[in-house]
Amino acid sequence: MSTSTLEPARTASKRRKRELGDGPELHTHKAIGVHKKKLNPGRIIAWAVLILFMVVTLFPFYWMVRTAFSTTTSLAAEASNLLPADFTLGAIKRVLGLQSFEESLAQGGSGASMDFLLFMRNSLIVSTVVTICQVACCSMAAYAFSRLRWPGRDAVFFAFLTALMIPPVFTMLPNFVLMKDLGLINTFLGIMLPTMFMTPFAVFFMRQFFLGIPREIEESAAIDGAGHWKRFTRIVLPMSSAPLITLALLTFITTWNDYMWPLLIARQPAVETLTVALGIFKGQTPQSGPDWAGLMAAALFAALPVILLYLLLGKRLINSIGFSGIK
Amino acid sequence: MPAIELSHVTKRWGGYYGVDDLSLSIDDNAFVTLLGPSGCGKTTTLRMIAGLETPTSGKITIGDKVVFDSATGVNVPPNKRKVGFLFQNYALWPNMTVRQNIVFGLENDKTLSKAQIEERLEHVSSIVKIEPYLKRYPSELSGGQQQRVAIARTLAPRPDVLFMDEPLSNLDAKLRLEMRSELQRLHVDTGATFVYVTHDQTEAMTLATRICLLDNGLLQQYDRPLSLYRDPVNLFTADFVGSPSINFINASAAGSGSVIDLTLLEGKHLTFTPNTPLDLAAARSAIAADAQAQAAAEAERSKVKGYVKKENTESNFKYRVPTVDGNTDPAAEYVVGVRPESVRISEDGPLTGVVYSSMPTGMDTTLRIRVGNLLLTSVVFGSVDYALDEQVRFGFAGDGVLLFDAGSGKQVARGRLG
Numbered sequence: 001m002s003t004s005t006l007e008p009a010r011t012a013s014k015r016r017k018r019e020l021g022d023g024p025e026l027h028t029h030k031a032i033g034v035h036k037k038k039l040n041p042g043r044i045i046a047w048a049v050l051i052l053f054m055v056v057t058l059f060p061f062y063w064m065v066r067t068a069f070s071t072t073t074s075l076a077a078e079a080s081n082l083l084p085a086d087f088t089l090g091a092i093k094r095v096l097g098l099q100s101f102e103e104s105l106a107q108g109g110s111g112a113s114m115d116f117l118l119f120m121r122n123s124l125i126v127s128t129v130v131t132i133c134q135v136a137c138c139s140m141a142a143y144a145f146s147r148l149r150w151p152g153r154d155a156v157f158f159a160f161l162t163a164l165m166i167p168p169v170f171t172m173l174p175n176f177v178l179m180k181d182l183g184l185i186n187t188f189l190g191i192m193l194p195t196m197f198m199t200p201f202a203v204f205f206m207r208q209f210f211l212g213i214p215r216e217i218e219e220s221a222a223i224d225g226a227g228h229w230k231r232f233t234r235i236v237l238p239m240s241s242a243p244l245i246t247l248a249l250l251t252f253i254t255t256w257n258d259y260m261w262p263l264l265i266a267r268q269p270a271v272e273t274l275t276v277a278l279g280i281f282k283g284q285t286p287q288s289g290p291d292w293a294g295l296m297a298a299a300l301f302a303a304l305p306v307i308l309l310y311l312l313l314g315k316r317l318i319n320s321i322g323f324s325g326i327k
Numbered sequence: 328m329p330a331i332e333l334s335h336v337t338k339r340w341g342g343y344y345g346v347d348d349l350s351l352s353i354d355d356n357a358f359v360t361l362l363g364p365s366g367c368g369k370t371t372t373l374r375m376i377a378g379l380e381t382p383t384s385g386k387i388t389i390g391d392k393v394v395f396d397s398a399t400g401v402n403v404p405p406n407k408r409k410v411g412f413l414f415q416n417y418a419l420w421p422n423m424t425v426r427q428n429i430v431f432g433l434e435n436d437k438t439l440s441k442a443q444i445e446e447r448l449e450h451v452s453s454i455v456k457i458e459p460y461l462k463r464y465p466s467e468l469s470g471g472q473q474q475r476v477a478i479a480r481t482l483a484p485r486p487d488v489l490f491m492d493e494p495l496s497n498l499d500a501k502l503r504l505e506m507r508s509e510l511q512r513l514h515v516d517t518g519a520t521f522v523y524v525t526h527d528q529t530e531a532m533t534l535a536t537r538i539c540l541l542d543n544g545l546l547q548q549y550d551r552p553l554s555l556y557r558d559p560v561n562l563f564t565a566d567f568v569g570s571p572s573i574n575f576i577n578a579s580a581a582g583s584g585s586v587i588d589l590t591l592l593e594g595k596h597l598t599f600t601p602n603t604p605l606d607l608a609a610a611r612s613a614i615a616a617d618a619q620a621q622a623a624a625e626a627e628r629s630k631v632k633g634y635v636k637k638e639n640t641e642s643n644f645k646y647r648v649p650t651v652d653g654n655t656d657p658a659a660e661y662v663v664g665v666r667p668e669s670v671r672i673s674e675d676g677p678l679t680g681v682v683y684s685s686m687p688t689g690m691d692t693t694l695r696i697r698v699g700n701l702l703l704t705s706v707v708f709g710s711v712d713y714a715l716d717e718q719v720r721f722g723f724a725g726d727g728v729l730l731f732d733a734g735s736g737k738q739v740a741r742g743r744l745g
Contacts, residue, residue, distance in 0.1 A: 214416065214418065217418050219412070219418065220420075221420070222379070226406060230435070238422035238423075239420070239422050
């Protein structure tokens with residue numbers, strides 16, 4: 001090894017031959033060593049920036065966890081403590097309705113009980129139905145926009161896409177009036193209807209993927225006697241499982257996290273979603289401030305399903321977004 | 328009874344005519360190749376017959392059923408035309424196993440029982456020898472195996488007509504040769520009508536019972552492969568068919584009847600003896616009259632409602648006389664076409680040339696002979712080699728020498744040149 005470094009005149013290929021002849025094991029060790037030394041200042045800065053971003057992103061989440069395990073009454077005094085202030089599982093119990101009224105008051109809670117499982121159920125119903133309907137309808141619409149030929153198709157698609165530019169706030173009030181006229185205030189249907197069938201993004205997303213499927217794939221099915229519906233369900237949809245899962249995941253998460261619309265439309269416990277119900281810990285407190293620990297504990301529980309989904313399918317989600325981006 | 332009949336089929340996009348007034352009759356049980364350079368309209372023609380593309384105008388009949396007629400508005404969708412289509416990229420469904428790919432079309436046919444489907448599956452997979460792979464997915468197969476699966480899938484519904492769009496172009500050379508002979512066997516064994524698109528003239532020559540040669544959307548010649556080779560109607564056909572390419576020699580002609588004096592190859596004089604006596608002047612005026620009639624027919628067509636002027640009137644093809652310095656040989660009134668195997672090296676040949684290059688393969692040797700600035704290609708059969716720059720005497724053998732009118736490109740006569 002040392003001989004080759006002493007002879008700079010040798011060509012790289014010659015040297016490699018020699019080293020391989022000397023003993024390949026030693027060679028690989030050296031290669032790893034060289035690789036490690038590549039940590040130049042640029043890389044260090046890049047890593048530092050990434051770590052900084054990660055801290056900035058994750059810190060609020062950590063703060064939520066930390067507060068959830070604190071006692072509300074001690075929070076103000078220990079504001080700079082990075083660890084839970086006066087560690088307790090009280091807030092968690094409160095969210096699950098396992099704490100007595102007195103205990104709740106003592107720990108800074110409102111004493112109000114929260115039927116967590118009910119709100120969880122409501123959120124699950126809304127998110128699941130919206131997800132299923134939206135994926136089904138949007139993929140059909142996307143197929144029509146990408147594969148069927150009908151007059152004015154591209155113009156309609158363009159008009160449809162411009163809807164992406166309209167901020168949701170603009171449509172909120174008209175939608176509310178509409179729901180009110182339809183008598184759908186305080187119903188699941190009222191919460192779900194605006195996003196249940198289609199959103200421009202989902203249609204756009206699926207259409208782009210369908211356009212990437214070679215035409216021959218469908219043409220060969222057509223020649224084999226399959227009509228549009230069969231081609232769609234038996235060939236196009238199964239081929240698009242990755243983007244479909246991505247879309248389902250994104251829709252589920254968006255619906256689960258939605259706050260503004262359910263807040264407007266549904267204020268009765270029977271239909272209230274979890275995001276709205278969290279307000280219990282903020283609102284009716286007889287004492288000076290909101291029940292932060294209870295609120296954070298509830299928020300933590302509310303975020304759990306989404307976090308679980310990410311843990312289970314996150315890789316697939318990222319992969320398929322990348323995949324459909326290339327197409 | 329013809330299996331497929333096309334009459335005056337036109338497909339255009341704006342002023343671009345992909346297929347221009349094509350009439351074609353494909354016999355039952357024929358193996359027809361649609362041949363031509365890329366962009367000549369061959370794939371479009373095939374797709375129109377299969378129903379994947381809608382013609383602008385015309386009429387298409389498959390068997391005794393009209394599947395498309397612009398006059399009556401008939402347009403039968405592809406799934407009702409009972410045809411098979413083999414795509415260039417195979418178009419296998421990646422989400423299905425080989426088995427599912429093959430039975431998909433069979434399950435769409437409600438008249439088949441489960442047992443019949445099984446039987447068909449076994450039969451077609453044994454024809455193309457893919458039984459061991461039935462449970463695999465297409466992505467787990469090699470290109471050649473995928474090709475076989477695609478063939479099996481196309482054969483399974485037992486179509487009367489089978490369309491193939493350059494099915495061999497994605498295979499390597501060796502496999503291609505193998506599949507070529509298998510396709511020929513398949514044609515005989517299935518008894519179906521094959522319509523095959525290719526830009527490879529060797530493939531067309533070797534496989535087809537008839538070749539339909541297209542250029543720029545226009546039918547050039549529709550004939551048996553060997554007729555196409557021996558008796559091309561114009562310079563394009565003569566040039567497109569045959570490898571190595573035909574020799575073109577500019578010439579001027581005088582005389583008539585059975586003795587025509589040709590001046591060619593930088594001032595040399597040879598006598599052309601047409602197989603049937605020829606009146607040069609009459610032949611030329613006939614060509615002119617033909618062109619006039621065509622222009623008149625075009626003018627007639629332009630009066631029809633909805634006519635759009637054809638923008639792509641110029642073909643990309645220009646006949647080329649190879650020269651040593653790469654300059655073009657000044658054009659003449661006539662062009663002589665001689666197949667390389669008819670350029671014969673012999674001691675008593677009337678012409679002399681110099682060996683420009685010599686490429687022996689063992690089976691034959693392809694020679695380039697230089698005469699002044701001009702180059703001629705000759706194929707000598709057998710294991711022979713020539714020294715470069717060696718002087719050779721040569722002549723033109725056989726009665727297959729072609730005489731073309733340079734202006735229109737049309738063939739005037741076949742005969743002997745000596």
